[in-house]
Amino acid sequence: xxxxxxxxxxxxxxxxxxxxxxxxxxxxxxxxxxxxxxxxxxxxxxxxxxxxxxxxxxxxxxxxxxxxxxxxxxxxxxxxxxxxxxxxxxxxxxxxxxxxxxxxxxxxxxxxxxxxxxxxxxxxxxxxxxxxxxxxxxxxxxxxxxxxxxxxxxxxxxxxxxxxxxxxxxxxxxxxxxxxxxxxxxxxxxxxxxxxxxxxxxxxxxxxxxxxxxxxxxxxxxxxxxxxxxxxxxxxxxxxxxxxxxxxxxxxxxxxxxxxxxxxxxxxxxxxxxxxxxxxxxxxxxxxxxxxxxxxxxxxxxxxxxxxxxxxxxxxxxxxxxxxxxxxxxxxxxxxxxxxxxxxxxxxxxxxxxxxxxxxxxxxxxxxxxxxxxxxxxxxxxxxxxxxxxxxxxxxxxxxxxxxxxxxxxxxxxx
Numbered sequence: 001x002x003x004x005x006x007x008x009x010x011x012x013x014x015x016x017x018x019x020x021x022x023x024x025x026x027x028x029x030x031x032x033x034x035x036x037x038x039x040x041x042x043x044x045x046x047x048x049x050x051x052x053x054x055x056x057x058x059x060x061x062x063x064x065x066x067x068x069x070x071x072x073x074x075x076x077x078x079x080x081x082x083x084x085x086x087x088x089x090x091x092x093x094x095x096x097x098x099x100x101x102x103x104x105x106x107x108x109x110x111x112x113x114x115x116x117x118x119x120x121x122x123x124x125x126x127x128x129x130x131x132x133x134x135x136x137x138x139x140x141x142x143x144x145x146x147x148x149x150x151x152x153x154x155x156x157x158x159x160x161x162x163x164x165x166x167x168x169x170x171x172x173x174x175x176x177x178x179x180x181x182x183x184x185x186x187x188x189x190x191x192x193x194x195x196x197x198x199x200x201x202x203x204x205x206x207x208x209x210x211x212x213x214x215x216x217x218x219x220x221x222x223x224x225x226x227x228x229x230x231x232x233x234x235x236x237x238x239x240x241x242x243x244x245x246x247x248x249x250x251x252x253x254x255x256x257x258x259x260x261x262x263x264x265x266x267x268x269x270x271x272x273x274x275x276x277x278x279x280x281x282x283x284x285x286x287x288x289x290x291x292x293x294x295x296x297x298x299x300x301x302x303x304x305x306x307x308x309x310x311x312x313x314x315x316x317x318x319x320x321x322x323x324x325x326x327x328x329x330x331x332x333x334x335x336x337x338x339x340x341x342x343x344x345x346x347x348x349x350x351x352x353x354x355x356x357x358x359x360x361x362x363x364x365x366x367x368x369x370x371x372x373x374x375x376x377x378x379x380x381x382x383x384x385x386x387x388x389x390x391x392x393x394x395x396x397x398x399x400x401x402x403x404x405x406x407x408x409x410x411x412x413x414x415x
Contacts, residue, residue, distance in 0.1 A: 002026065003026075003073040003180075004026045004073055004074070006027075006028050006075045006104075007078060009115075010031040013114060013115075016050065016159040017159060018060060019055065020159050023058055024183050025180070028062075028069055028072060029061070030064070030066055032064065040062040047323055049152065066100045070104050073106070074111075074112065077098070077101070077115060079096075088265055091125050093115075094117070098130055105130060110141065110143075110144055110173050110176060112145065116259050118203060118263050118265060119196045119263075120266065121262075126143075127143060130143070138169050142173030143168065143169040143173070144174075145198045146164060146167065146177060146181065149202075153319060160186050161187050162187055165198050166191055169195065174191055178191055203259050206255045207260045212244060213247075213251055213280075219233070247403075247404070248287075250288060250333065252327040252328045253318035253319055253324070254326050257285075258327065260277050264277050264281075295337065304374070304396055309373040310394070312370075313346045314377040315330055315377065315378045315380070315381055315384065316351055317351050318330070321382055322350060330378035333376075345361050345363055345367065345372075368392070371397070372394060375389050375397070375398075376399075376400045377389075378403075389412065399411060
């Protein structure tokens with residue numbers, strides 16, 4: 001008999017996972033967000049990441065009451081792991097999920113965590129809360145960790161096509177999880193030798209990207225003073241076979257901009273302060289301020305009064321082709337610009353300003369009949385590549401293209 005699987009957390013990780021597993025298994029989805037659950041029960045993903053027809057194509061039940069999961073034998077936790085205001089790990093969602101599972105846990109069950117954490121967190125933070133049930137790991141139940149690798153807004157690298165890492169507290173559970181994930185993936189499933197190795201592998205994926213993007217961001221700032229276009233430099237350097245072609249930009253979201261702090265927290269607690277990791281974080285956090293300062297200088301150079309400048313701001317989400325604005329540095333830049341430029345119109349085809357408690361004016365369509373003094377392209381949504389930016393400019397206007405989407409022109413500046 002196939003196990004019933006309970007997914008705890010139905011966000012950008014949990015929902016694709018639940019839908020994929022439901023193709024071949026009995027799946028129940030649980031989330032504390034009643035509005036989210038109500039929408040999913042109607043077949044609607046209110047984040048607009050997954051089409052209704054994909055949700056309705058499988059047999060799956062969504063609940064906002066945890067008792068609905070009591071007959072499950074595998075629990076998979078996909079809740080957020082954000083930061084507190086002091087950049088320390090916030091384990092409250094993981095702790096809450098673990099406490100709920102402890103009330104449902106039975107002999108023979110497997111509990112799997114997919115949330116990104118530092119090495120050791122699953123066993124140090126989550127396991128003690130599970131064992132409050134009086135059941136003991138590897139005697140009564142098993143523990144697993146399989147890091148999520150969902151790439152929001154990417155239609156090509158999906159849950160099914162991205163290789164999956166699995167780990168567990170014992171060999172039998174490892175084989176069960178390997179078989180479970182492999183049953184719905186076209187990609188390979190990799191068995192990590194321990195839970196800590198799997199946790200570490202996940203967190204350094206994003207640390208590595210953070211460090212590499214920080215390097216090109218620093219080069220971009222450096223080459224500004226040399227009057228050299230960093231993108232032209234990268235194009236030339238990319239002709240070498242082993243050059244890593246990272247591009248400069250705003251680094252936000254709930255992975256790259258957050259996960260390094262989890263690893264740093266654990267490292268410091270063990271007595272080692274990671275220098276490169278913190279340097280990368282400092283550089284990438286500074287980029288919105290650097291762009292803002294450069295923008296203001298260019299407004300002055302073009303003799304445009306900041307208080308009267310008409311600005312069209314393209315993209316407000318944390319990355320391309322998604323509606324997610326969590327930890328969005330594009331939003332941070334827009335907020336900084338708003339302090340001096342009052343007349344800002346935001347166009348983002350993925351985010352229309354819903355539930356944003358900030359006084360910005362949004363447009364649902366590209367305002368082709370208007371003329372702007374500044375166009376700021378902050379996010380490289382694929383639709384933006386079709387825009388002809390020069391047709392939207394006033395006589396004195398210019399474009400600040402952070403992501404180098406538009407073709408080079410004397411009126412188009414790049415980061």
